[in-house]
Amino acid sequence: MRFTAVDLGASSGRVMIADITPGAIELTEAHRFPNRPVRVAGTLHWDILALHQGVLDGLRKAGPAESAGIDSWAVDYGLFDAAGRLIGNPVHYRDSRTADITERIDPYEVTGLQFLPFTTVNQLLRERLDGAETLLMIPDLIGYWLTGRIGAERTNASTTGLYDVTRRDWAWDLVDRLGLPRRILPPITDAASGPVRDDVAAELGYSTVVTQVASHDTASAVVAVPAAGPHFAYISCGTWSLVGVELPEPVLTEESRLANFTNETGVDGTVRYLRNVMGLWILQECLRVWDHPDLEALLAEAGKVRVEAVIDPDDPSFLPPGDMPARIGAYCARTGQRPPEGRAQAVRCILQSLALAYGRAVDDAARLSGRPVEVVHLVGGGSRNALLCRLTAEATGLPVVAGPVEAAALGNALVQARARGLVGDLAEMRDLVRRSADVRTYEPRGREWPQ
Ligand code: LFR
Numbered sequence: 490m491r492f493t494a495v496d497l498g499a500s501s502g503r504v505m506i507a508d509i510t511p512g513a514i515e516l517t518e519a520h521r522f523p524n525r526p527v528r529v530a531g532t533l534h535w536d537i538l539a540l541h542q543g544v545l546d547g548l549r550k551a552g553p554a555e556s557a558g559i560d561s562w563a564v565d566y567g568l569f570d571a572a573g574r575l576i577g578n579p580v581h582y583r584d585s586r587t588a589d590i591t592e593r594i595d596p597y598e599v600t601g602l603q604f605l606p607f608t609t610v611n612q613l614l615r616e617r618l619d620g621a622e623t624l625l626m627i628p629d630l631i632g633y634w635l636t637g638r639i640g641a642e643r644t645n646a647s648t649t650g651l652y653d654v655t656r657r658d659w660a661w662d663l664v665d666r667l668g669l670p671r672r673i674l675p676p677i678t679d680a681a682s683g684p685v686r687d688d689v690a691a692e693l694g695y696s697t698v699v700t701q702v703a704s705h706d707t708a709s710a711v712v713a714v715p716a717a718g719p720h721f722a723y724i725s726c727g728t729w730s731l732v733g734v735e736l737p738e739p740v741l742t743e744e745s746r747l748a749n750f751t752n753e754t755g756v757d758g759t760v761r762y763l764r765n766v767m768g769l770w771i772l773q774e775c776l777r778v779w780d781h782p783d784l785e786a787l788l789a790e791a792g793k794v795r796v797e798a799v800i801d802p803d804d805p806s807f808l809p810p811g812d813m814p815a816r817i818g819a820y821c822a823r824t825g826q827r828p829p830e831g832r833a834q835a836v837r838c839i840l841q842s843l844a845l846a847y848g849r850a851v852d853d854a855a856r857l858s859g860r861p862v863e864v865v866h867l868v869g870g871g872s873r874n875a876l877l878c879r880l881t882a883e884a885t886g887l888p889v890v891a892g893p894v895e896a897a898a899l900g901n902a903l904v905q906a907r908a909r910g911l912v913g914d915l916a917e918m919r920d921l922v923r924r925s926a927d928v929r930t931y932e933p934r935g936r937e938w939p940q
Contacts, residue, residue, distance in 0.1 A: 490911060491554040493519070493697070494901035495544050496706060497561035497627065499728040500524055500773060502540055504547025505895060506554070507902030509911055514902070514925045516895055520547035526581045526810075533584040533810070535627070537567065537575070541634055545692060553695040555909060556682065557635075558702035558901045559628040560709045562728075563648035563753075564609050567630045568621040568673070576620060579627065582607035583809050586615045594650070595663060601654040601739045601752030603764060606805075610650030613669060624673040628704035635685050636699050640678035644708035647754035652677075654739045654752050654760070680908060702904040703756050707731045707763075710868055711755055712900030712915065713893060715923040720863040722851045723763075724881065725896065726871025728770045730843065732850035733763025734860045745857045756904060757915055762858055764850045767802035769871055771839050774813040779832060790833035791840065792876045798826040800842045840877050848884035865889045868896035875931075882931040893926035 494505045504520040522543035527536050548557060567579045580586065590611050593604040602608060609626075625633055626645045633639055646652050646659070651674065653660040659674050682700040690696035703709045710725040725731040739752035739760050753761040776784065798821045800807075806816050814835055821828035829838040847865075855862040865887050871877055872891035882889040893899055903918045912918050 490906065490909060492902045492905040493548060493551045493554040493557040494702075494898040494905075495547065495557060495559040495631070496709070496895070496898045496901060497540060497544075497559070497631075498524065498706065498897075499562050499770075502543045502547070503895075503898065504544065504551050505898040505902070506551050507899070507906075509902060509906045509921075511911060512921075512924070514899065514921050516899060516902070519551035522546070526583075527578075529578070532586070533581040534578040535565065535581055537579050537630070541631060544631055544635075545689070548697075549693050554697055556698040556700040556905050558700050558905045559631050560702055560704045560706045560897055560901050561627040561631075563626070563645055563705045563707070564605075564607060564612070566609060566612075566624050566626050568616070568618070569623040569625060570620050571622045575630075579630070580612065582612070585809060587611045588805075588809070590614075594667070595660070597746040598741050599653050599655075599660050599663060600650050601741050602648070602650055603749040603751035605765060606808075608650040609648065610667070614667070618670060618673065621670075621673055623675060625675070626704070629675070632699055632701070635689050636683040637686050638681065638683040638699075639675050640681050640701070641675045642701050642704040643677050643679050644703045644705040644754050644756070646677050648705055652754070654741075654754065657754075682908065700905045700908050702901045705753065706897040708753070708755050708761060709898075709900030709904070710896035711735060711761055712903055712918055713896040713922050713926075714866045714868055714919060715890065715893070715926055715928060716864070716866055716919055717923065720861050722854055722862045722865045724847055724865060724867045724871070725869050726768060726867055726877070727869040728768055728773065730766040730768035730847065730871065731761075731763045732766055732847050733761060733854045734858055734862065736760040736762045736858055736860060740858050742857070748853050748857055750853065750857060759915070762854060764853070765803075766843065766846045766850060767807050768843070769874075771802060771807050771813050771817075772836065774810060775832075775835060775839070778812055778814055782832070787832060787836055788874065788876050791836040794833045794837050796829045796834045796837045796841070798829055798838050799845060800838060802839075802842055802846050840874070840880055843877065844880035844884040847881050848886075851885050851887070862887065867891045868893060870894060878929075878931045882933040886933050888933065889931040890928050891931065892928035893922065899926070
């Protein structure tokens with residue numbers, strides 16, 4: 490059976506075709522398009538109309554399928570008025586409107602979320618809500634434009650800071666306490682589906698159904714982690730790196746709050762117990778500032794150089810877009826370190842620092858949850874980066890299984906396949922990925938950095 494997975498990432502969107510049989514899954518790219526944020530009058534926005542157009546183009550190119558599913562980054566949303574019209578362009582979580590927020594407003598014991606300045610609840614404090622009738626998270630928003638159906642998909646709702654991770658519903662007491670209008674939060678749904686609107690079908694040249702998947706991209710990526718047993722950690726590595734373990738219940742202890750670990754919701758009631766590490770974003774911004782040099786060549790060089798400087802990738806100075814090479818220099822100056830010299834050293838510094846941050850996060854996840862970790866699965870675009878994978882094996886002291894690259898799209902398609910009875914539980918979905926995906930294992934060579 491054929492499914493279409495729409496996966497919107499912070500730097501590009503893609504529409505993938507997944508052909509799934511009970512024994513194998515085959516993924517082909519139908520369309521890829523850039524996701525270029527736009528700064529208007531000082532505010533950084535997502536270009537939501539361009540994203541929607543990219544989705545339509547992709548679905549048209551992909552052709553008819555059993556169904557389509559949509560996932561994207563979390564946290565961000567669009568507001569709609571009573572007539573169902575979008576009020577303004579959704580604001581990018583890297584916009585500076587939340588940059589001065591340094592303390593959480595949602596109680597950890599309720600939402601279980603790590604503190605991030607840009608969490609939905611924090612953005613809403615800086616938002617004008619008059620005239621807003623409905624809040625739709627990005628995949629729900631695109632889903633609404635495709636089908637006319639309104640709902641809040643659970644995995645993404647769990648990232649808002651307005652979701653009660655224990656009661657598994659909106660945290661209504663918190664919503665009331667913050668003076669947010671209850672009406673803007675649509676009912677939370679798990680497996681809703683609906684046909685595309687007639688005008689959309691006419692534009693695509695065929696009709697299809699949109700099936701709700703784990704619409705937070707990280708939740709979809711975790712579905713497609715090709716783990717054989719329970720004792721694994723994952724690193725969903727793209728613009729962000731999401732590092733953690735999968736648990737049956739949230740960990741809401743004070744220790745966990747202080748370690749800034751999050752309890753986001755996964756499929757089938759699982760908990761994605763993880764920490765956000767700034768990820769390849771810092772490297773992506775360097776490449777942009779350097780006018781896009783050949784990455785392969787740069788990584789090969791970075792594999793040979795040595796550098797001592799270590800940055801904390803989660804330092805707030807690395808969050809907004811900008812001149813990352815200069816910010817790395819400034820960070821090193823601030824912390825009394827010799828800054829990397831030249832591009833190859835800068836790249837190595839970033840990758841080493843990321844690997845060290847992954848090592849800390851894996852250790853913390855295992856310690857705070859009591860879940861033993863025997864292997865690290867690194868999925869997403871970063872799994873192509875052999876140097877990062879090698880450094881991660883060193884920093885964690887564990888074997889790193891790298892791949893699949895398109896984990897989010899695979900997880901997206903698998904949940905659709907399950908809705909059609911083609912696969913069963915998480916273990917079965919992972920089994921299918923294990924049999925079909927290209928993975929490579931990196932063994933640690935002692936806790937030394939590779940030469
Ligand atoms: C990854 C991701 C992370 C989320 C960040 C911002 O793409 O979805 O899980 O914390 O983007 O939404």
